[in-house]
Amino acid sequence: MIRFAFLVATFITGATGAAAQDLTVRSGEHEGYTRLVVQVPPDTGWVLKQKKNGARLNVALKDATFQTGSVFQRLTQNRLAAISQAEPGGVLELEFGCDCVASAFLFKNTMIVVDIAPGTFLPPLTSDIPAPIFPKNLKENEKSAPKQSIDALALPLLNLNANGFEDQLSARLLQGADRGIVDLNISPVGPRASAGNQSQFMPPEVELNVQVTSILDELNGLLGPDIPMVKRRPPCISSAELAFDDWSDDRPFPEQAAQLRSGLYQEFDAIDKKRALKLAKLYAHSGFGAEAISALDLLGEQSLEAKRIAAIAHVLDKGPLTEDNPFQGLQRCDGDAVLWAALSEGHLQEDANLTAIEQSFARLPDHLRRHTGPALSDILVSGDKLEAARRVLRSVDRVRTQTSASVVQAKAKIAAAERDALRTANLLTEVIETSDATLEAPLALARLIDKRWLERGSVSPQELDLAESYTVEFRRADIGPMMQRTHAVALSLSQEFDASLELVTELPEDAESADALNRVVSILTERADDATFLHRILSLPAAQSRGLTTDTAIAVADRLIALGFSRQAYALAKRPQDRLRRGKRARLRAKALLLDQRPHQALLELADNQTDEANMLRAEALIIAGDYAAAGDLIRSSGLVDDANRLFWLADQPDHADLEINAKFNQVVVTTQHLTDGTARLPETPLADAENLLRDSAETRQRIADLFAILSQD
Known part of the structure; x- marks a missing residue:
């Protein structure tokens, strides 16, 4: 980016007398530079002066106060170390935390944009710049040459170094921009490609590190949503x-x-x-x-x-x-x-x-208002401008001569956007019953059936008959496939799954037909009895099975596992086209493998899954594999202490059990430990030893009875 030492914008006449006001200073962090933006009234004069490791911004507003409280909230770099104003109306002091320089420009006549970027501070340019030294042949021919063009340029070219030429050119271009002579758009700091060969405009002794390019479409936002983007x-x-x-x-x-x-x-x-x-x-x-x-x-x-x-x-x-x-x-x-x-x-x-x-x-004339009003209302509803949509429809109501199906349907869309389910259903029913409805009636029925499906409701026999009649009536029209899809979904909501799936099979293979298939299969999975569900799912063609969405396939696989069909469920959970819900699909595959008594492969499926459900499946796999101790450790980490004690008891590792709680298998473990304790013998006193054996035998029988009683508890 072109570096420059300072920017001076001419103060607008009368701006110094502006009323006192607060000026909000916003900040933004960009790659390679920090940006500050000060919102000012139009035609406000301002000056940015450089200093060592800092800069001063002065605006021509009396008693203006810079609001800088939120500046550092969005800054992550240390380019700006401090920002302050001594008193209202004073200059805004900027202190840098790096070897940086500041540059500024006026954006849309109401925003002063200050960029802070790494660079070398240069002293201000003065009028003591030596005059340009031109070649001898130029002096000899200066009478014939247009002398005024060189004087008007007034820029040292041949004897000025690259930085000096950069600063001179930047100052002139930005002065012209502030005066409205040119429209200058500054690109972000950083390298950019040249717009062409500039060697013909550059002196041969100057390094080619200065580029004059057209960058009007390179300003990709200043601070985000607060400042609009400049684009063609x-x-x-x-x-x-x-x-x-x-x-x-x-x-x-x-x-x-x-x-x-x-x-x-x-x-x-x-x-x-x-x-x-x-x-x-x-x-x-x-x-x-x-x-x-x-x-x-x-x-x-x-x-x-x-x-x-x-x-x-x-x-x-x-x-x-x-x-x-x-x-x-x-x-x-x-x-x-x-x-x-x-x-x-x-x-x-x-x-x-x-x-x-x-x-x-x-x-618009009345007839065009009646004609375009519903379409405009739909556009406004989609743009979440519900009040404007209502105003448009009220304007249509004032000029319409009879009830219009398109207007009623537009009102139904507004009601749907407001989540007024009852009013939406009533308006859609009114559209269906309107005498002048041609295409509006089948479209309204399609929307009504769609609403019923989203709410998991049911359709009336009249609506089902109407869907069937529209399917026949519009079979050769453009909306024919849509009405056929609507009829199929309506049949599924009425639990006529055989007719619904047969109708879906007749649809052309496209995205809309796939959506109808998924809707029908979803209702089939949720509502059909086991026999109907298994008959329709297990006989589903391969093409339709591939057309199921990930969510639908997961729902079907889950019910298949519940019914014990592991192979079909595993196939649905391991489809190569699915990329979403990886964890859920992995758990379904693990369930299917556990049904097939393949615990080790199930553990592999759950390797990267650390949810509570996955831990329970992992414990179930360890139990099937016979590793009760590992299963107990896993279940205890999930908070199921009593179930963990049961597994430690089965693993014959009572020492691992947690006996601090009063639960079922806590008592089982304690009782089992007493049963395994040895009997004290008294060989010197045979009668006392025999009495001790009888007493221990009675206690053992009682403990066994207590153990059976504990195990028989729910």
């Missing part, structure tokens, strides 16, 4: 340039269309292109998108204006554009174009001018 954007289209209101006049549509069509063809069937363009505008303004595109086809080569008309016509008939959109990226603008930008893109951008969109929509 298409120019806005004003309302006067689009002139949508002038595409039609107050005369009836038939009269206007007849006049334009009557003079459309000239001598030798030549097309009057002006009339064709006006006719296309009239069709688009009246809501006839296909007719407008047909009129534009008469023009042959499409101009920019024709492309805008075609885009609006496409939106009116077919919805959002996928490519070649002349309104792309204009949602930030003002005027009528912002509305068509939102409708043509089909979603709301982060920088969308919501006020301009609503105002432009309100200026």
